[in-house]
Amino acid sequence: MKKKLSILLAVGLLISGLTACGANSKGQAANSNEIKIGINYELSGGVASYGQSSVDGIMMAIDEINAAGGIDGKKLVPVKYDNKSEPAEAITLANKLISQDGVVAILGPATSGSFKSEISVAEKKKVPVISGSATADDVTVDKAGKKEYAFRICYTDSFQGTAMANFAAQNLSAKKAVIVKDSSSDYAKGLADNFTKTFTAAGGTIVGEEAYVAKDKDFNAILTKIKGLDFDVIYLPGYYEEAGLIIKQARALGIDKPILGADGFDSPDLTNLAGASALTKVYFTNHYSSLDKDPAVVKFIDDFKKKYNKEPNAFHALGYDLAKFVADGLKRSKSLDSGALKDALAETKDFTGVTGSFSIDENHNPVKAIVVVGLENGVQATAEKSGNK
DSSP states (O other), X not given: OHHHXXXXXXXXXXXXXXXXXXXXXXXXXXXXXXXXXXXXXXOSSTTHHHHHHHHHHHHHHHHHHHHTTTBTTBEEEEEEEXXXXXXXXXXXXXXXXXXXXXXXXXXXXXXXXHHHHHHHHHHHHTOOEEESSOOOTTSSEETTEEOTTEEESSOOHHHHHHHHHHHHHXXXXXXXXXXXXXXXXXXXXXXXXXXXXXXXXXXXEEEEEEEXXXXXXXXXXXXXXXXXXXXXXXXXXXXHHHHHHHHHHHHHTTOOSOEEEOGGGOSHXXXXXXXXXXXXXXXXEESOOTTOOOHHHHHHHHHHHHHHSSOOOHHHHHHHHHHHHHHHHXXXXXXXSHHHHHHHHHTOOSEEETTEEEEEOTTSOEEXXXXXXXXXXXXEEEEEEEOOO
């Protein structure tokens, strides 16, 4: 009898424990005081500057959210890993964050390739993944259809390329352009394609196109070819690692025409690589500018400087907005599980962040404005906003 009673008691305790812990299928126990958020970013490797900046912004936002009482009294707990700028590692970490750490959502990676690599995991495990800076057109929807659990809060490459082509034609009165792109990068190729379509549709001509490969260091051969051409602007879609060196070497060869780029320029390492004096008549599309006098932007910059003792760039701002966006979704979510959060994120309307106000469209993309930043001696001198997508 005692043995039977012990067995019944053990079974009862097991069922009770399963009921308490099973309230959330993704590991967020109903009586827990924590909500785990995965952070899967490039903290080392080729594009570490983007990942490190994004995570700085995320952590600042999480600290603010927790200081204000968290989400329904529950603290956000970041579970952070370094994917080493490797798409394969991003997949491994996504599986770990969901299956072992029990996160309700994953923030990052920063780059489109690594972010896209983890989406298959998110779709299979039914956990939202959200990027602040994955701009490739096919991130949230591709030929196979919409990715139900993938979101982003940045504009697309097609919007970026189009905006810069319009800026070149309208603001710089450019008629002839040269394109220098990273032939190994889908990011660069997508930007170049959309710039070309819009620029030529406006009556412009692409008079030359040169290619390089990521990690190249010496660009004098292609720049010497370009120097002999008749052109008004160079469009250089790519990341800061190569862009900084290309700009430096172009200026050293006496090429003083405007050089145009995209959000991949936004890193303090661009100045370190190019030198401040070379970064004049340089323009790039971006998500945010420190010249913006909006009170929310001014406060963010002041608070960021106090916390980190440095000027925030767009990736800092996007990381900050990303964490706030997910927190906003959690506050509106019917329950603190991944499925309900996914629905809440999809229903976002008029979210206001440092990088602008936006609503999420049917393809899980934000409808928001873009900024074209102009540099003079390495410092932001102008910032012009372009309308919503």
